[in-house]
Amino acid sequence: MKNTAQWFTVDKAGLAAVATRRGTAPLLLEPVQNAWDEEGVTFVKVDLSPINGKPQVTLRVEDDSPDGFRDLADAYTLYKQSYKIGNPEQRGRFNVGEKFLLSVASEANIISTTGSISFGPDGRKLERKKTEAGSTLTATLKMKREELDKSLVLLRSMIPPKGIRTTINGEVLRQRKPIAEDTRTLQTEIKGDEGGFKLTRRKTAISIHKLLEGETPHLYEMGIPVDKLDCPWHVDVAQKVPLSVDRGSVRQAFRLDVERHIAEIMADDVTPEQAQGGWMGTALEAMEDEDAIRSVIKARVGDAVIFNPLSPESNKRASDAGYAVIHGRQFSRAAWEKIKLAGAIVPSSHKFDDGKMKSDPDGIPPVPGDQWTRAMKRLAEYIKQFALGTTGKSVGVKLYNDSGLGFAGLCGGRTISINVAVTKITDQFQVDQLLIHECAHLKVSDHLTNAFYNECCRIGARLRTLEATL
Template structure:
């Protein structure tokens, strides 16, 4: 008896996750249900509902995007073409986020303006039932209380963009105040002839004060913890690994330098030797003013350096 499409999908996806060493916990933690997709659309309200009972989590994301899914087949097509790849200001690129979530779920359903699809152990069931606007993705999956709490905390770290109301379990996540914004030429990825290619582009970068762990964000979506005095939110697509939780070290070094160029006046003597500042001052993007200010704080204004060419 031939395998059902859903069984084949799960089998292919398990091979893919093994190939890229993608852990189930990473999918849960990154909340790929997937609110970042809603943020790329003309959405004014996005609602995330999360409930846990007896090691089973029920999670749903609902938005009011007028169009909903552009193509309902995107719900079950791995790496399908997407218009987002040509626009570096869109968060999506791999068209795989919700598929990752569905592959580990006991049940899942997608309701949108183009129709409804329900996934369970028996396979995929499609219906013509449609929403007037927006989409709603609902899943149930096994999850420990610790995993659930981590996922919920992660969702609350999102930086809500202007013009969007984001609610988590009915409570609005307030927009955080931006401390500074500056422009920088940073590496990004744009589709060219159906291939994602790396290029450089001038973009806005927002930095936010934080008393907790610092994060690198991609247009409001937390990507990874960083060793920095600020949260850093890049307003364009950043070069990510396929699992979306790491960036190349050289990219971080450039970013640290650009951040330090606009914050060196606020760095204390005590913090002037922090690792991120050392990486920033070693990068060619660092400004002369920042170098002078940091070395003065680290060594004092009457510092003396040995001349390697002095033969005396």
């Protein structure tokens, strides 16, 4: 059996099947990103046109790189280590992009400063023809009109680097001004100590862009769209993004990390509609910026309080005031931890009265009975007669005399308390008005119910038969 120095043989059709799992369109980005990565490039020209009468297109990509195609063998050598692997601010790393593109071509040609190479039915052929600067790739690809249209949309969605004039079928790709920018720490890939890749984290610029008509949100790696996003913007990361070999997807953990940063960066500008997105709920679970958390929650739920099962009146008062009353099931446990840490929403009882007497911090006692004035004694007797005559219940009476206390009257158990410091106890109307309210609590505790309203009405009507007066 004849020996050969090569361990592997690659089947072109099999490689094409792998390369086109996401369609042919993404492969057209490969020569563009390679050109953008080269030092000294000032223009990249892309032409994609149909071939009359055939489901085929001609692709032509030209650049003016001073060094050109450094090694023509890279065009047909799979997984040769890329010279870009050590630079996180260059897009290439796997050195398979050209091979994926060429695998779907029926014929192709590359001419550059180091020579030229052609690919056809009879294989590949190296030639001496070369350029003084730059490279040109020409390829014939199988492609129907529908995919041609999608390919042009994808190519026009690229975000060109500053200083590199990029055209698609003669149309200049315009520079896009981001709506927001920031520097964040993200995962990236660099060359490992013993070759291969190593994941690390480094600071990088993140740019956020509005969508143009017909576009869907994408994650970009230095201007090249690499995966879809759930957030409503394009997000461009200015360093290598951890990608699959076909450059078609990113790790889920990386995507979530990016969307968390985007939520923080855009927190002050996010609309209520954008804040409702499922991506925002997930991002909220990982957000660290407390100001951003508060802004996101404000946009997502507006004025809101947390439902307090121990304070039904506070919940009702909040709802009546136009606040959203948020229940536990509306956010995940992780999101609630962030919300509470940032104080983004507080329990309803923190903002609205619960109808209960607040304990005095100094523990001010009631006025002792032996210190009651004649008017206070008359009031106490009247309260007992009022309660018995209107509700049939006997009550105890406590009288307080401190304007610093937070109540005029209260009912606790079978005791009615009146703060004489804020109540004109000789005013029959004022006293009756207060006692109707407090005596209704002998039967109903919750102010904000029909039962309490009806009990107040019943007691008011019952007063017509009460003979006692102050």
